[in-house]
Amino acid sequence: MTIRFDGRVAIVTGAGNGLGRVHALGLAARGAKVVINDFGGARDGKGGSSEAALKVVEEIRAAGGTAIANGANVTDFEQVKAMVEQAKAEFGRVDVLINNAGILRDKTLSKVEMADFQAVVDVHLMGAVYCTKAVWEIMREQNYGRILMTSSASGLFGNFGQSNYAAAKMAVVGFMNALSIEGKKNDIRVNTIAPIAATRMTNDVLPEAMLERIRPEQVTPAALFLVSENAPTKTILSAGGGVFTATQLVDTAPVYFSDKELSPEALEANFAKIANWNTARPYADSNAQVQALIEKAIKSMQA
Numbered sequence: 579m580t581i582r583f584d585g586r587v588a589i590v591t592g593a594g595n596g597l598g599r600v601h602a603l604g605l606a607a608r609g610a611k612v613v614i615n616d617f618g619g620a621r622d623g624k625g626g627s628s629e630a631a632l633k634v635v636e637e638i639r640a641a642g643g644t645a646i647a648n649g650a651n652v653t654d655f656e657q658v659k660a661m662v663e664q665a666k667a668e669f670g671r672v673d674v675l676i677n678n679a680g681i682l683r684d685k686t687l688s689k690v691e692m693a694d695f696q697a698v699v700d701v702h703l704m705g706a707v708y709c710t711k712a713v714w715e716i717m718r719e720q721n722y723g724r725i726l727m728t729s730s731a732s733g734l735f736g737n738f739g740q741s742n743y744a745a746a747k748m749a750v751v752g753f754m755n756a757l758s759i760e761g762k763k764n765d766i767r768v769n770t771i772a773p774i775a776a777t778r779m780t781n782d783v784l785p786e787a788m789l790e791r792i793r794p795e796q797v798t799p800a801a802l803f804l805v806s807e808n809a810p811t812k813t814i815l816s817a818g819g820g821v822f823t824a825t826q827l828v829d830t831a832p833v834y835f836s837d838k839e840l841s842p843e844a845l846e847a848n849f850a851k852i853a854n855w856n857t858a859r860p861y862a863d864s865n866a867q868v869q870a871l872i873e874k875a876i877k878s879m880q881a
């Protein structure tokens with residue numbers, strides 16, 4: 579069935595450029611009323627103007643869609659709360675939040691200034707936290723909400739020179755994990771996208787030939803699916819160049835050591851058995867994982 583967003587209101591952060599822009603255009607083209615948030619800064623998060631957001635609003639209106647611009651800096655909770663109030667005043671509800679705003683301040687840990695580490699964590703993690711917190715009660719009252727976090731392969735798998743960015747991008751996965759559970763009873767579904775696309779963020783870190791093949795428009799269908807009515811929850815999709823993968827945290831089968839056997843040397847000797855990825859599985863929540871460990875301990879002690 580065609581995925582539509584008629585009657586739905588969506589907020590997309592960092593929607594003045596790159597991926598956020600095409601996510602917003604996609605939502606509007608399928609009937610959503612969209613808040614185009616962007617504080618209009620440079621790639622490192624410095625500066626700011628409302629021009630980028632206004633341009634996207636004009637583009638949506640020219641195509642017959644409905645959108646308003648908002649210049650909130652997502653690292654400022656007061657501005658974020660005002661953005662959500664603006665959305666409610668203008669459109670009456672908030673159904674979809676795409677936490678997409680992002681900056682880069684790449685440096686190895688030995689060279690990075692703490693202020694640059696903090697700035698990256700503030701935008702990616704705290705920006706997502708503030709926006710989500712500001713829409714959460716609205717979504718709970720509506721018994722409907724779709725929230726998308728934007729992670730990155732850098733956070734999921736690691737990348738040289740991006741410890742600030744990687745830490746923040748993995749943090750939003752933890753945020754999703756908890757919220758997907760807290761949101762269940764009010765039909766709030768929370769997912770994560772890990773995009774790969776040619777934008778100003780990647781235009782000097784990826785080779786030219788590769789950039790031509792990874793257009794932001796190829797990522798947006800995954801974002802739209804993950805905020806649609808029938809979206810899954812607690813799902814991580816990687817998307818780039820028309821290719822999609824699902825990513826999951828998994829845990830190996832528990833291995834027990836009695837007090838007599840237990841030592842650092844025993845762990846070294848049995849490491850391959852513990853890290854036997856053939857036994858790996860995901861867990862629905864932390865209780866399930868803790869329970870599996872404790873059950874194994876109790877059973878092994880009784881044996």
Ligand code: NAD
Pocket residue numbers: 591592593594595596597598615616617618619620621623630650651652653677678679680681701705728729730731772773774775776777778779780
């Ligand atoms: P982009 O620089 O083109 O767009 C990011 C937008 O976010 C900009 O318009 C910027 O003004 C806005 N923004 C930054 N800080 C903000 C703030 N504090 N408040 C409001 N708006 C703010 O970059 P992009 O590539 O489109 O990135 C979008 C998201 O995708 C980011 O979270 C990024 O980390 C993530 N991502 C992108 C790639 C990729 O390959 N492009 C890969 C992995 C993750």
